[in-house]
Amino acid sequence: MTGALWDRAEVGRPAPPRHVADPPKHMVKGLGGGSRFDGVKVFTSSLAHEREVLGERVTAWLRAEKCDVVEIKVAQSSDSAYHCLTIMVFYRFTGRPGPRT
Numbered sequence: 434m435t436g437a438l439w440d441r442a443e444v445g446r447p448a449p450p451r452h453v454a455d456p457p458k459h460m461v462k463g464l465g466g467g468s469r470f471d472g473v474k475v476f477t478s479s480l481a482h483e484r485e486v487l488g489e490r491v492t493a494w495l496r497a498e499k500c501d502v503v504e505i506k507v508a509q510s511s512d513s514a515y516h517c518l519t520i521m522v523f524y525r526f527t528g529r530p531g532p533r534t
């Protein structure tokens with residue numbers, strides 16, 4: 434099977450599927466080495482009153498941590514009964530040099 438969620442490990446042998454939340458391979462080169470980020474903080478909620486203040490939780494965490502934001506991704510998923518909001522903050526520790534190019 435081929436598709437966006439499959440990589441070929443060897444010709445004729447598909448690799449196991451990657452989860453949608455896995456970061457791209459060019460971003461993960463052994464954390465702490467030449468990677469673009471040092472960590473990911475995930476904020477998520479499926480409760481309406483918690484979704485309303487999720488942005489404030491992210492802001493409070495960013496103010497408390499000593500890090501530089503590399504990227505922020507927002508995902509929303511829902512079915513007939515639940516609506517889930519997820520905010521993923523990719524960060525580097527403050528003062529670390531960027532990746533070598």
